[in-house]
Each structure stands twice: as C-alpha cells, then as structure tokens.
Amino acid sequence: MKTFYLDTDYAYDFDLYGLVSPDKEYKVAWWLNKLFSMHLTKQKDLCYTLPGREQLLVSNYEFSTDHSIIRLFRNRGVGTSTIRKPFLLPDIKEYDYVLQIAGSTSKLSAQNFINTLLRIPLVQYVKKFDPQLLKFKENLIF
Known part of the structure; x- marks a missing residue:
C-alpha cells in the first residue's frame, strides 16, 4: 500500500516576544492592558494532546481588533503535569510568557x-524571536 504525506507550509507572519516575569499571568496582562490601552481577556486554556496521550494546558489571554490579534501565553503548562517538557515552546523554556502579535499593530519598532x-515593573527581560527559527513553532498555530 502506498503512503501519502500531507506537506503544508504555514505562514508565521507574526511578531513573537519572550518575557521573563515571575508574577501571575493576570498581573502581566493587567500591566499590558494599562500600558498599551488594550483589553487582554482570559480565554479558555489551550489544550495540546501530546504523543503518549498526555495533555498540556496553556493559559491564554487575547485581544483582537479588526486588524490585529495580540495573545499572551504562559510558556509553562497550567497545573501539575507528568510531561517531561511542560512548555508551550520548549525551545525558549527560560521565558515565562510568550507575546504573539499578528496583523498591523503599533508604529513602534521592535526595540522601542x-x-x-x-x-512594566513585573517584567525583568524581553527578547524578540523569529518564529521560523523555533523547533516547536507549530504550537503557535491555531
């Protein structure tokens, strides 16, 4: 029997930032809302079913307009888990949060x-990532 494989290329046309902050996600979301005059709201946790039937729950905040979508994810899984790598993006496990910005957003450059x-007083470090270079970039497709 002949086997066929589906080969698709996704467009990773969003900006991705890693944030280091030891605080809870609702506090980080509140500061982002205050600083950028937006309204990130808590969404249903994302559930990933991994090989071996293990599930990874990821906290998810979202703000969308007609032209853009901004998402804040906690990089570490919610709750207790027996998963060896309980991260949304294990490539950047040093970062507590992932900020995904898709569409036309602000006029600020990446450095600004x-x-x-x-x-934000809760944020210790921020770095911009190229999604194309991440090994687990498929976790960011919804």
Missing part, C-alpha cells in the same frame, strides 16, 4: 516595543 515592555 521592547523598551516599552521593560517599563
């Missing part, structure tokens, strides 16, 4: 955006 994020 990072500097603005660093004005």
